[in-house]
Amino acid sequence: MNRRRAALVAAVVAVLLAFPAFAGTYQTQLLTYGLTLAIAALGFNLLLGYTGLLSFGHSAFLGTGAYTVALMMRYLGVSSLELFILGGVICSAALAALLGVVCVRHTRIFFAILTLALSQVLWTLAYKFFWITGGTDGLRVPFSQLTLLGGLVSFPGADAFAKFITYYYYYVLVVFCVCTALMWLIVHSPFGKTLQAIRDNETRARFLGVRIWRYRWLAFVVSGIFTGLAGILWVPLNGLVTPDVLYWPQSGKIVFFAVLGGFRTFAGPIVGAVIFNYLEVYAVALTQYWQLALGVILIVLVTFLPAGIVGTAARLGAKLK
Amino acid sequence: MTLLRTEALKKHFGETRAVDGVDFTVNEGEFLSLVGTNGAGKTTLVNLISAFLLPDSGRIFIGDRDITHASVDERIRSGIARSFQLVNLFDDLSVLDNVSLAIFAREGKTRRPFSLAARDAAVTREAEEFLAEFRLGDKAQSPARDLAQGERKLLDVAVAYALRPKLLFLDEPTSGVSTRDKTQIMDTVSAVVRGGGITAVVIEHDMDVVFKYSDRVVVMHEGRFLADGPPEEIRRNRDVAKYLLGTDV
Numbered sequence: 001m002n003r004r005r006a007a008l009v010a011a012v013v014a015v016l017l018a019f020p021a022f023a024g025t026y027q028t029q030l031l032t033y034g035l036t037l038a039i040a041a042l043g044f045n046l047l048l049g050y051t052g053l054l055s056f057g058h059s060a061f062l063g064t065g066a067y068t069v070a071l072m073m074r075y076l077g078v079s080s081l082e083l084f085i086l087g088g089v090i091c092s093a094a095l096a097a098l099l100g101v102v103c104v105r106h107t108r109i110f111f112a113i114l115t116l117a118l119s120q121v122l123w124t125l126a127y128k129f130f131w132i133t134g135g136t137d138g139l140r141v142p143f144s145q146l147t148l149l150g151g152l153v154s155f156p157g158a159d160a161f162a163k164f165i166t167y168y169y170y171y172v173l174v175v176f177c178v179c180t181a182l183m184w185l186i187v188h189s190p191f192g193k194t195l196q197a198i199r200d201n202e203t204r205a206r207f208l209g210v211r212i213w214r215y216r217w218l219a220f221v222v223s224g225i226f227t228g229l230a231g232i233l234w235v236p237l238n239g240l241v242t243p244d245v246l247y248w249p250q251s252g253k254i255v256f257f258a259v260l261g262g263f264r265t266f267a268g269p270i271v272g273a274v275i276f277n278y279l280e281v282y283a284v285a286l287t288q289y290w291q292l293a294l295g296v297i298l299i300v301l302v303t304f305l306p307a308g309i310v311g312t313a314a315r316l317g318a319k320l321k
Numbered sequence: 322m323t324l325l326r327t328e329a330l331k332k333h334f335g336e337t338r339a340v341d342g343v344d345f346t347v348n349e350g351e352f353l354s355l356v357g358t359n360g361a362g363k364t365t366l367v368n369l370i371s372a373f374l375l376p377d378s379g380r381i382f383i384g385d386r387d388i389t390h391a392s393v394d395e396r397i398r399s400g401i402a403r404s405f406q407l408v409n410l411f412d413d414l415s416v417l418d419n420v421s422l423a424i425f426a427r428e429g430k431t432r433r434p435f436s437l438a439a440r441d442a443a444v445t446r447e448a449e450e451f452l453a454e455f456r457l458g459d460k461a462q463s464p465a466r467d468l469a470q471g472e473r474k475l476l477d478v479a480v481a482y483a484l485r486p487k488l489l490f491l492d493e494p495t496s497g498v499s500t501r502d503k504t505q506i507m508d509t510v511s512a513v514v515r516g517g518g519i520t521a522v523v524i525e526h527d528m529d530v531v532f533k534y535s536d537r538v539v540v541m542h543e544g545r546f547l548a549d550g551p552p553e554e555i556r557r558n559r560d561v562a563k564y565l566l567g568t569d570v
Contacts, residue, residue, distance in 0.1 A: 190425040190441070191434040193414065197422050200411040207371070207409075208426040208484065209397040215431075222434075 013177065020169055025162045029237070030281060032169045034274035035176045036233040041257040041269035042183045043226025048255075049263040050187050051219045052199030053107065057115030058254045060099065060122050061224040063246035064092050065231025067126065070139035070241045079147045079154075081171070084232055092228020093221055100220035104213055107202075116248055123246035138242030141235045143168070172233050179226060184266060186222065195219050227254070253280075256294070259301055262308025271310050323384075324349045324488055324520050325370065325401075330379035332365055339365040341544035342379070347488060352515065353522045354531040357541035358565060363524045364406060366541070367490045371403045372396050383488070400487030404477045404494060406524075412466035416457055416476055419465050420448040423483035448483065454513045455479040456505075471502035478510055482517070489514060491523045495530060503527065507534055528566065532556060540565060 020028045040062055047053045068088040072078040078087075103114045126133045133139065143164045147154045148171055155164040186192050194215055197205045206212055235241050244250070253276065261272025279297070283290035305312050325347040332340040340362045347353055355363045368374040370381055372393045380389045383399045391399065411419050424444045425431045439445065452458045455475045460468060468476060474494055481489055494510060495503040511534050514521045525531050531538055531552065538555040540548040542565070548558045555561055 185437065186434045188437050188439065189434050190422075190430045190436070190438045191432055193418055193422055193425070193438050194431040196414055197411045200413050201409055204405070204409040204411065204480070206393050207373075207397070207403060208423050208480070209394040210426055210431060211394060218432075218434075 016173055020166050025165050028169050029165050030277065031274070032165065032172050032237055033234070034277040035169075035172050036230050036237065037254075037257065037273040037277055038230075038270040039176055039179050039233065040227045040230035040254055041261070041273040042179055043223045043230070044254045045258050045263055045269040046183065046186070046195070046219055046223045046226070048258055049265075049269070050192060050199060051195045051216060053104075053216065053219075054112045054255070055103075055115040055223070056112045056248065056251050056255065057099070057103075057117075057119030058223075058227050059246050059248060059250035060115075060119035061092050061096060061227035062231040062234070062250060062254070063119075063122060063126065063241075063243075064088070064095050065228035065233075066235040066238075066241040066245050067133065067139070067231075068092075068228075069232050069235045070141050071132070073141055073145060074139055079145050080151060081146060081148050081236070082150060085229065088228055088232035089225055092231070093225050096221040096224025096228075097217075100217045100224070104216035104220055116251065119246060119251060120248060123243055123248075126243040126246050133243070136242060138240050140240055142239060143236050146236050168237065172237075175229070175233060179229065180270065183226070187266065191215075191218070256298060258308075259298065260308055262311030262314075264307065265310045265314060268308045268310035272308060275309070322349045323347070326382040327366075327370065328380045328382075330366070330369060330381065331377045332362075332369055332374060333377055338362075338544040340369060340376075343544070343546060345539070345546070347520060347522055348537075349487075349520055350518065351520050351522075351536050352511065352534060353520075353537045353539060354535040355522055355524045355539050355541065356526070356528070356531055356565065357547070360543075361541040362544040363541050364492055365544075367403060367492055367522070367524060370396075371401055371490060397484060397486075401490070402481040402484040402486035402488075403490040404481045404492055406492040406496065408470075408473045408477045410465040410473060410476060410480070412464065414465060415462050416452065416465055416468065417445070417448055417461040419476060419480050420451050420483045421445065423480045424448055427484050451479050451483050454509075454516075455482075456509055471498045471506060474498060474502075474506055475509060478506075478513075482513065482519070485517075487520060489519050489521045491521060493524050493526065495525065495527060503530060 019031060044055065044058050047055050065088040068091045069084045072084060072087050078084065099118050103111055106114055127135060144155055144160060148167060153167055194210055198210065198212055198215055202212055257272040257276050258269040260276055261270065262268030279294065283293045287293065307315060323346050327343055327345040330340055330343045343366060345366065357363050365374065369376050372391065380387055382388065383401065386399060388396055388399055411422065421438060421444050424447055449458065449461060452461055457472060457475060457479065460472060465476060478491055478494055495506050498506065507530055535552055538550065538552055539546060540555060540561050547564060548555055548561050
């Protein structure tokens with residue numbers, strides 16, 4: 001990483017650290033949502049941007065993470081976020097390992113359709129097994145029952161919500177920073193370079209001795225874990241999990257994050273997820289036709305800014321040099 | 322000493338006998354050219370040996386080992402590497418990364434997710450040495466897609482060479498480049514391959530290139546071998562003159 005980029009990262013981290021001090025509870029809550037979704041986008045983009053596989057089923061992992069938290073809280077009486085993370089990551093990894101075996105033998109539209117179909121199976125299960133999952137009513141995950149840092153921090157009392165948002169924001173920020181650093185390391189590692197080689201030229205990669213399916217499967221599992229982690233962190237913030245989190249439009253949103261920010265850049269999906277979160281919240285507040293507005297934005301993006309926000313900014317920056 | 326041997330290797334595509342019962346041997350240390358008109362079966366033969374295609378029948382040996390049913394990565398581990406007729410690179414990666422990746426693959430390091438590829442000093446140094454040998458040292462940080470056609474051809478060979486194979490198949494390394502570039506490419510490839518003690522099989526159409534660089538020439542025609550021998554002998558061969566050069570000796 002060059003000095004200019006390191007300075008930019010340091011500045012962004014400094015702003016994020018100071019954010020709750022000047023932004024207020026609501027804005028902090030919104031940004032916390034954005035950061036959790038950014039973790040999902042990071043995971044998703046390991047597949048799309050770095051391996052060349054477009055998944056339309058990542059809601060499956062987001063939902064698995066979220067439902068694992070809700071089910072652990074409801075049926076096992078667990079309240080520790082660290083245990084939720086452990087359980088959720090294991091479940092997401094197991095699901096990704098299983099679905100990956102089926103999906104990674106295919107590419108392009110076949111991969112996309114398979115991931116979509118399998119995520120819809122999970123959505124149906126969440127719907128139909130209502131005596132376990134709560135069906136359309138979902139399962140509550142109240143923040144008041146949540147503890148952080150092995151029980152050191154809890155949120156009882158009348159003013160607990162503001163406290164929860166502040167503490168939870170910093171918790172999510174740390175996890176986000178760790179995930180971002182980890183993903184940066186992965187995509188710049190020999191493993192990450194191999195994924196990019198598979199994306200660019202599968203035949204040539206095969207003739208270097210790379211076992212394509214195995215690498216795609218590993219990327220799929222890592223991607224699923226990151227997205228599952230996002231679901232784990234998202235659900236205490238939302239307070240409720242319903243089958244909607246497993247439904248295909250949720251997968252579409254994750255694709256939108258990557259396209260909006262630019263899936264051929266590392267930071268693109270992160271920026272895309274945060275901006276999309278604000279766009280959605282404010283569009284919903286402004287008009288009942290908010291989905292139309294988001295659709296128009298998507299069309300404009302694909303038509304005029306195919307490199308996304310970060311990709312376009314990087315190109316402009318390169319031209320100005 | 323025989324490095325590679327095929328026995329009655331056969332591959333038909335419907336009525337077309339692309340490779341029709343070929344017994345092919347490659348000796349250690351040779352720079353061998355495989356020539357023939359379009360459709361003679363040269364690329365199909367290389368595709369069969371490199372596991373890009375499966376044979377209908379026949380056997381393939383590397384040394385004494387039967388690799389007829391070995392997978393691509395097993396054949397690479399046994400010392401076979403190849404380049405492609407159409408340049409096959411990782412276009413979005415840098416020139417250095419293209420070669421580094423082959424070294425990582427050879428060293429079994431591609432599964433490492435938690436170390437920076439650029440920080441592997443041994444691999445980077447070796448990749449830079451390869452690029453210098455192939456006269457691409459000053460392009461190391463350029464994306465592969467930005468290279469000129471002649472440079473892309475060289476990089477394609479360099480990527481295969483970086484696997485440090487015993488036997489290197491080069492499928493038309495000079496196709497689509499100017500006459501001047503052809504000489505530069507073949508001078509470089511020949512020097513590197515011979516200097517590295519690697520056995521090379523080159524598919525080539527340009528007979529001037531073939532006669533200048535080869536130790537041995539094998540001529541294919543309609544899926545079979547028409548002639549096999551040193552360049553001078555092939556130059557005088559009446560069948561080769563008739564079918565390949567379209568002239569009489």
